[in-house]
Structures are given as structure tokens and as C-alpha cells.
Amino acid sequence: DIQMTQSPSSLSASVGDRVTITCQASQEISNYLNWYQQKSGKAPKLLIYDASNLQTGVPSRFSGSGSGADFTFTISSLQPEDIATYYCQQYDNLPPSLTFGGGTKVEIE
């Protein structure tokens, strides 16, 4: 099974800061990597799919990059409404399965 290592597990930054989260797969997964935002008590929300594609309606300050086994998620200018936990997620076709990273809790300083 593919394992996803996400870091850091938490971070604190100021409004306007650039925030970066990384996700490393235990083996190459092409670009089959997605990012979600989960606010407290709510269901997850898809932000980025296939490593770098912005989901419809998601602000452009969110972005993703990477391929193979190493991926990066960036918030270019942190906003108060971005306080949430962010998860990476990979999908495998053979056999079909999904794995989530451990999550990164983002807080405002």
C-alpha cells in the first residue's frame, strides 16, 4: 500500500504570509495527488486535483505542484478564513484505493 507523509503536522503563520505544505508518497504516483481543506466540524472541501488543477470556485491563492513522489501545496497569502486542516490524498488504480496524508493544521499567529 502507498503511504503518504505530510508535513508539517501543524503550523502558525501571520495573515499575508506564504504557507507551504509538503506531501511525500512512498512510491511514485504520477500526478494522482489531491488537496482538501477541512474546517472545524465540517466536511472536507476539494481544493486541488491532479497535483496542480484548481477546483472550480477555489481562490487563486491556493496552488499545488509536483509529480512522482513529492508534492507541494501553497497558500500564497494566508487569510483568516484559511484556518483549517489540510489533507493530501492519493489514488491508486491498481487496485483502486485511496490514501490520505495525516493532515496539517494551519493557525493564525
Place this chain on the structure above:
Amino acid sequence: EVLLLESGGGLVQPGGSLRLSCAASGFTFSSYAMSWVRQAPGKGLEWVSSISGSSGRTYYADSVKGRFTISRDNSKNTLYLQMNSLRAEDTAVYYCAKPLRRSNGWFGYFDSWGQGTLVTVSS
């Protein structure tokens, strides 16, 4: 508007059974594979199971294989999760999730989620 409404959660004793339901609306239900994802209290997300649009193929996480059964009734636009031999570690909020792409067998990422239903396994 896509709506997914889970129900059936509750308190159950270890070794017991529970059936979750997810009523879907706002999209052509039979054209999408559907999935269950769970989240233990204070923990991260865990994929549980998925089923193709035609119900021909089902997939399970190792942690639930042999104990949980996913199914769907396309005439009722409803997804199910039958959970047997429940353990304390199955305690979680269970989400029903729809993939972004319309495909019988693909469930790579989810653009719509329900509000979740809490399952508590405790004596």
C-alpha cells in the same frame, strides 16, 4: 445542487452491526462511483470503501475488509454501508462522497461530501 444526506449512525456495542444510508440528489446517481470515508474523533481522514455506478465492482480498505459491505440502490438514489463485527476503532464520523468525474468505476477524488453521521462503538 448536489446533496448527500447520511443517516443510520448511533451507539452500538462491540461486535454489533449498523447500516448507514446516504440519500443522493442533484446528479445522475447511477453514473458515478460512490464512496465512504471516515474520520475518527480528532483524527485524520480514512477511505473506507467504494462501489462502481453499476454496483459491479466494490473496493474496501484492509481495515474493514470482510466486515463491511458497500451497496447501492440506483432506483432509490441511495448508497449503503453495512457494518458488522464492529470494533471500538470503527468509532468515527462516516462521510458519503461523490467523485468529481462522471465514470462508472472511477473515484479518484471527491467534489461533494455529505455532512457525516457519527458511529460510536462502545459498551
